Amino acid sequence: MSVLQVTKLMKRFGGLTATDDVSLKVEEGEIHAFIGPNGAGKSTLINQLCGELAPDSGRIHLGGRDITRLPVPARVALGLGRTFQVTNLLDDATCRENIAMAVQAREGLNFRIWDAVAGRQGLWDQADNLLAGTGLADRSHTPVHDLSHGERKQLELLIVLAQKPRILLLDEPMAGLGHVESQEMITRLREIGTYTPMLLVEHDMDAVFALATRVSVLVYGRIIASGTVDDIRDNADVREAYLGAEDELC
Amino acid sequence: MILLIEQLLNGLQYGVMLFLLAAGLTLIFGIMGVINLAHGSLFMVGAYAGTYVAGITGSFWIGLPAALLAAAVTGFLVEALVIRRLYARDHLDQVLATFALILIFNQLITLIFGRQPVFTLLPDAFSGSVELLPGLPYPTYRLLIIATGLLVAGGLYLLINRTRVGMLVRAGASNRDMVRALGVDIRLLYTVVFGLGALLAGLAGYMTGPISSVQVGMGEQILLATFVVVVVGGVGSIKGAFVAGIGLGVIDTMLRAFLPGMLRQVMAPSDADAIGLGIASMGIYLLMALVLLVRPRGLFAAGA
Amino acid sequence: MKLLIAALAVLTLISVPFATDALGQPALLSLATRIIIYAIAAASLNFILGYGGMISFGHAAFFGVGAYTVGILASHAGGDPLFGFIPGTKQMLITLPAALLVSGLFAALIGALSLRTGGVQFIMITLAFAQMLFFFFVSLTPYGGEDGIIIRRTNDLFALNMRDKTTLYYVILAIGAVFFTLLWRVVNSSFGAVLKGIRQNERRMAALGFVPYRYKLYAFVLAGMGAGLAGALMANFLRFASPDMMHWTKSGEFMIMVILGGVGSFFGPIFGAAAFLTLETFLAGWSEHWQLAMGGILLVVVLWTKGGIAGLIAKLGGHGK
Numbered sequence: 001m002s003v004l005q006v007t008k009l010m011k012r013f014g015g016l017t018a019t020d021d022v023s024l025k026v027e028e029g030e031i032h033a034f035i036g037p038n039g040a041g042k043s044t045l046i047n048q049l050c051g052e053l054a055p056d057s058g059r060i061h062l063g064g065r066d067i068t069r070l071p072v073p074a075r076v077a078l079g080l081g082r083t084f085q086v087t088n089l090l091d092d093a094t095c096r097e098n099i100a101m102a103v104q105a106r107e108g109l110n111f112r113i114w115d116a117v118a119g120r121q122g123l124w125d126q127a128d129n130l131l132a133g134t135g136l137a138d139r140s141h142t143p144v145h146d147l148s149h150g151e152r153k154q155l156e157l158l159i160v161l162a163q164k165p166r167i168l169l170l171d172e173p174m175a176g177l178g179h180v181e182s183q184e185m186i187t188r189l190r191e192i193g194t195y196t197p198m199l200l201v202e203h204d205m206d207a208v209f210a211l212a213t214r215v216s217v218l219v220y221g222r223i224i225a226s227g228t229v230d231d232i233r234d235n236a237d238v239r240e241a242y243l244g245a246e247d248e249l250c
Numbered sequence: 251m252i253l254l255i256e257q258l259l260n261g262l263q264y265g266v267m268l269f270l271l272a273a274g275l276t277l278i279f280g281i282m283g284v285i286n287l288a289h290g291s292l293f294m295v296g297a298y299a300g301t302y303v304a305g306i307t308g309s310f311w312i313g314l315p316a317a318l319l320a321a322a323v324t325g326f327l328v329e330a331l332v333i334r335r336l337y338a339r340d341h342l343d344q345v346l347a348t349f350a351l352i353l354i355f356n357q358l359i360t361l362i363f364g365r366q367p368v369f370t371l372l373p374d375a376f377s378g379s380v381e382l383l384p385g386l387p388y389p390t391y392r393l394l395i396i397a398t399g400l401l402v403a404g405g406l407y408l409l410i411n412r413t414r415v416g417m418l419v420r421a422g423a424s425n426r427d428m429v430r431a432l433g434v435d436i437r438l439l440y441t442v443v444f445g446l447g448a449l450l451a452g453l454a455g456y457m458t459g460p461i462s463s464v465q466v467g468m469g470e471q472i473l474l475a476t477f478v479v480v481v482v483g484g485v486g487s488i489k490g491a492f493v494a495g496i497g498l499g500v501i502d503t504m505l506r507a508f509l510p511g512m513l514r515q516v517m518a519p520s521d522a523d524a525i526g527l528g529i530a531s532m533g534i535y536l537l538m539a540l541v542l543l544v545r546p547r548g549l550f551a552a553g554a
Numbered sequence: 555m556k557l558l559i560a561a562l563a564v565l566t567l568i569s570v571p572f573a574t575d576a577l578g579q580p581a582l583l584s585l586a587t588r589i590i591i592y593a594i595a596a597a598s599l600n601f602i603l604g605y606g607g608m609i610s611f612g613h614a615a616f617f618g619v620g621a622y623t624v625g626i627l628a629s630h631a632g633g634d635p636l637f638g639f640i641p642g643t644k645q646m647l648i649t650l651p652a653a654l655l656v657s658g659l660f661a662a663l664i665g666a667l668s669l670r671t672g673g674v675q676f677i678m679i680t681l682a683f684a685q686m687l688f689f690f691f692v693s694l695t696p697y698g699g700e701d702g703i704i705i706r707r708t709n710d711l712f713a714l715n716m717r718d719k720t721t722l723y724y725v726i727l728a729i730g731a732v733f734f735t736l737l738w739r740v741v742n743s744s745f746g747a748v749l750k751g752i753r754q755n756e757r758r759m760a761a762l763g764f765v766p767y768r769y770k771l772y773a774f775v776l777a778g779m780g781a782g783l784a785g786a787l788m789a790n791f792l793r794f795a796s797p798d799m800m801h802w803t804k805s806g807e808f809m810i811m812v813i814l815g816g817v818g819s820f821f822g823p824i825f826g827a828a829a830f831l832t833l834e835t836f837l838a839g840w841s842e843h844w845q846l847a848m849g850g851i852l853l854v855v856v857l858w859t860k861g862g863i864a865g866l867i868a869k870l871g872g873h874g875k
Contacts, residue, residue: 050761076763088761090754101751105762110748111772113740117747163762285674335857341677342609346813347856349806353849361843474685474802477678485674521695528693535686539667542679546670 001064002027003167003197004049009058011044011221018044019055020221026167031193033200033208035232036218037241042201043085045218046171049199050082051075063166076105081165085172085201087152089144095155096140099127102162130158135184150181157188167197174204186210209233217241252386257507258500259382263392265499266399270454271472272479272491273406274447280486281422282440284336285344288328288351289451289476290469296321296452297459297468298359301368310373314456321452322445329444337440356466367465395457402450403492410488419443475502478538484548494549498534505530567727571720580719585835587723589828590730591787596811596823597737598780603809604818605741606773607753611677611805612664612684616778618800619660620653620785622691625703625795627652646709646716650729650786657782658775660687665774669767681802691797702796709790716790726787733783734824740776741820749773781808810852816864825863 004026011019018041026032034042047053049060051072060068067075090098100123104110107122117123131140136154144152153173160168173189174182186207192198193211202208208215209229216226219241225232232238275289300317304310332351336344376394379387410416418439422429430436455469462468479498483490510526517525541549567586574582595617602608627649630642643649668679697703708716715721740746748769751759756766789795798804807830815826833851837844861868 052757071765072760073763073765076761082761084761088755088758090751090758092754093751101747101759102762104744104747105759105764110744110764110769113743113745113776115743116739117742117744120744159762279674283674285677332853332857341674342603342809342813342817343856345609345611345677346806346809347853349809350849350852350856353845353852357843357846357849361846470802474682478682481675481678481682524693524695524699528690531689531693532686535682535689538679538682542667542670547675 002061003063004199005061006049007059007061009045009048009060010056011041011048011053012056018221019048019058022058022218022221022223024216024223024226026197026199028197029194030213031189031198031200031211032214032216033202033212034216034218035202035205035208039220040218041221042218043171044221046082046169046201049169050080076163076165079166080169081160081163081167082169083156083160083171083173085175087149087156089152089155089159091145092143094141094143095131095136095147095151095158096124096127098144098155099130099158099162100124102159103127106163126162130162134158149176150178153177153181153185157185161192165196167199168192170198170200170202172201172203174202174207182207252383253507255383255386256388257504259388259392259396260507261500261503262496263395263399263499264503265496266396266403267454267458267472268476268479268499269399269492269495270402270450271476272483272495273488274450275476276480276483276486276488276491277419277443278447279480281419281443282333282337284333285341285348286333286447287345287348287473288355289447290471290473291352291355292321292325292328292448292451292469293455293458293472294355294359294466294469295324296455297464298363298368298455300452300456301370301459301464302363304371305369308371310371313371317452317456318449321448321455325445325448325451326441328448329441333444334437334440352470355469360466363466365466367463368459370460370464372460389461391460395461398453398457402453406488415442475534478534480548482538482541482548484551487548487550490548490550498537501537502530502534505533564731571723581835583719583723585831587719587726587791588788589824589831590726591784591791592808592811592827592831593824594730594733594787595781595784596808596815596827597734598777598784599808600812600815600817600819600823601737601741601780602770602773602777603812604822605746605753606749606770607756608669608770608774609677610668610680610774610777611802611809612680612682613777613781613808614800614802614804615664615684615687616657616661616781617785617788617804617808618687618691618795618797619657620782621789621795621799622697622703622785623653623656623782624649624709624786624789625705626697628705628707628709629697629703644707644709646711646725646790649709650783653782653786654779657785658779661775661778661782662771665771665778669770669774681805684800684805685802688797688800688802691800698796700797702794702798705789705793705795708793722791726791729783729787733780737780738820745769745772814855814862816862816866819862819864822862822864825867829863 002025006022006024009019009022010017022045024032034045036042044053048055051067051070055068058068059066062075062078062080065078067078090101093101103123103126104120128140131137134154136151136158139147139151144155147155153176157173174185177185182204189198189211200211212229214226215229215232216223217232217238224241225235225238271289271293275286278284278286278289296317299320300313303316304313307313328351332347336347372391376391379389380393382388410419418429418434422439429439475498479491479494482498483494506527509530510523513522513526570586571583574580595613599610599613602610626636627642628644630636631644633642635641664680664683668676668683671679692700708722710716711725714725716725748759748764752764752766752769759766785799788799811826811830812823813826814829815822815824833848834844837847
């Protein structure tokens with residue numbers, strides 16, 4: 001049983017078919033990367049998988065369970081974790097608080113109006129543990145609105161890890177990162193990939209070739225090719241789809 | 251039966267007034283993203299200015315352009331001085347700033363005109379009644395209002411659907427940022443939209459004057475019903491404002507006219523009147539609750 | 555430092571009756587009592603508005619419902635039971651919890667429907683529902699209708715002489731202190747943290763697994779109960795309850811207090827209520843057109859200041875944002 005299975009997903013916006021009969025699987029131990037030219041429908045696909053957008057037809061299964069009609073929080077409760085391409089954080093809160101909130105979500109007991117959240121030591125310990133050893137360790141008490149873009153991307157990743165998901169959906173985790181930050185992110189993701197399967201939407205080919213165990217290519221909402229990194233590199237259709245960007249694939 | 255048709259027409263007339271107000275309000279909400287509580291004040295300004303001019307000239311027809319002018323000028327000033335600063339602000343600031351405007355306008359009008367309701371003038375040609383059906387005399391002035399409202403509705407339809415400005419308005423209602431990205435002078439569009447809303451409000455205020463009372467606070471009373479119309483019709487939708495306006499206007503009028511009478515069949519007259527009137531007043535709100543259960547965004551909600 | 559200021563504030567509040575006697579200004583005691591009551595109402599609105607990001611323009615509905623609960627129960631005391639089985643009462647120990655219950659129920663109903671929407675719609679819908687309740691109570695002729703209901707005597711509490719204005723002041727002050735203590739706990743609780751998160755970024759909170767609607771509704775009900783408490787106290791103080799207490803302009807007043815004091819700050823509503831009522835008393839004594847000045851001041855505050863009184867204090871104290 002695949003961790004994530006998508007069957008014949010379709011989504012139309014008026015005359016535009018954004019997701020065209022997409023079927024895919026993510027297995028345990030896989031880092032399944034999705035690439036494709038701009039406008040291919042990668043974001044639309046992620047939004048349907050997460051539950052922010054309802055598909056017109058098709059099915060999504062998480063661990064064998066049909067989640068097609070479930071809202072976002074319900075899918076998260078079943079183990080789906082995602083990061084956002086444009087970072088989506090609690091801007092007024094600190095790094096530590098953002099991560100603690102993710103832990104709080106997982107641990108529950110959140111309708112209590114008589115406890116003191118500062119006293120829930122477990123939340124803060126887990127947040128500190130996740131921050132320890134990362135580039136954000138000494139920025140843990142900095143509010144998000146004072147963080148750099150790269151730091152926010154790092155935080156997005158730490159937050160989703162705090163959720164301890166069964167599967168990670170990463171929406172362009174490399175977007176906007178400088179060279180050094182990218183290398184660090186790749187290392188981090190490779191390490192995470194050893195214990196959590198991932199579906200990774202990316203433009204950065206270095207990252208894709210360094211990380212992916214499987215690559216699918218999305219063009220005009222349709223998967224035109226799917227296979228290992230080498231399969232994709234040698235695929236003529238893929239080359240054609242990336243016309244003019246051949247040096248990216250080499 | 252006669253009574254039914256009469257009340258139906260009354261409802262249509264009230265509905266058309268609601269539409270005039272709701273159309274402006276829904277555009278301002280939908281396109282500019284601004285919640286404007288002072289819309290009722292523009293209604294009031296049109297009524298007062300027009301009625302005053304009609305009073306001193308003795309002519310209803312001279313009062314009309316005066317009302318429109320006053321509303322337009324006031325609208326222009328309000329937009330330039332206050333509303334413009336609210337586009338980037340959050341809804342709370344918009345609510346409070348426009349609430350402050352209500353306080354200011356109400357007091358200014360009181361200072362200028364006093365607290366007593368103002369005497370209004372009917373146009374000579376429309377001051378009588380016409381026999382629509384045998385046994386049904388109906389005031390011609392109310393028919394004038396209905397006609398005016400339907401004419402404006404038609405005009406707005408043409409404007410929105412057949413002109414370039416209208417296209418921008420429709421685009422802006424469903425995606426404000428995109429219109430900006432297309433390089434349209436958004437400030438000009440906003441001013442035009444606000445001005446249009448002000449004109450409609452002033453027109454409604456002036457025309458309503460002779461059949462209800464021109465007094466301080468008249469704007470707020472109808473504003474609440476207007477909000478319900480906008481919510482039920484769908485924010486940003488003129489069609490929604492029309493359908494919901496007419497619909498709620500008719501329902502409200504019919505409830506007020508017939509519910510007390512119906513309740514008298516089952517309870518004491520004084521109780522029936524009070525309760526009947528009470529439920530009738532709540533009618534449109536209960537309807538709004540029902541619509542929201544099924545369509546949280548209103549009947550004809552536009553885009554994002 | 556904060557503790558010192560708090561202690562000073564408490565001392566000031568406790569000494570108000572003595573000060574009013576010494577100055578020979580009985581109106582001051584009435585002002586102080588009303589400030590405490592409105593501070594409770596404003597604080598309950600600030601909870602959903604400032605901490606929760608929900609701009610409810612119908613908060614006065616719960617204020618009025620709380621007041622009417624006291625009024626209606628009082629009118630049935632010693633007479634026919636309400637609905638045939640609920641006995642009337644003038645016991646504050648019963649009427650206050652009753653007010654909390656009833657206003658909480660209304661908040662649950664209105665909130666359940668309204669929170670399905672957001673943005674401008676939510677503002678208009680809360681406004682509309684509150685006005686609907688206004689019309690409902692206006693039509694309740696058995697309970698005074700438009701003129702409201704007179705409560706002949708303030709509710710009884712133990713053996714205290716509730717007719718004495720000073721005693722009543724201390725009772726209300728004590729209830730206010732309990733309220734704010736509880737509010738402090740709620741704001742700093744796990745629930746409070748989630749609510750603050752939802753205000754900042756609802757999409758992010760959903761992506762973490764929270765169902766925003768549930769938390770918002772819970773907050774809405776708690777806030778409604780707070781307003782109901784304030785309303786019940788007001789009914790006891792004025793010995794009167796009327797539909798005007800739930801008129802949308804009353805909701806507007808609460809919002810003004812919240813913004814004057816500083817949206818989202820804990821003590822803001824207290825400053826805001828004090829500022830608004832003091833300003834109102836001062837301005838009304840100066841001109842019958844005082845609302846013009848109030849409108850002007852409000853406009854200036856909204857357009858050109860940030861953070862209200864609490865923000866000002868923070869800046870002066872050197873730790874403003």
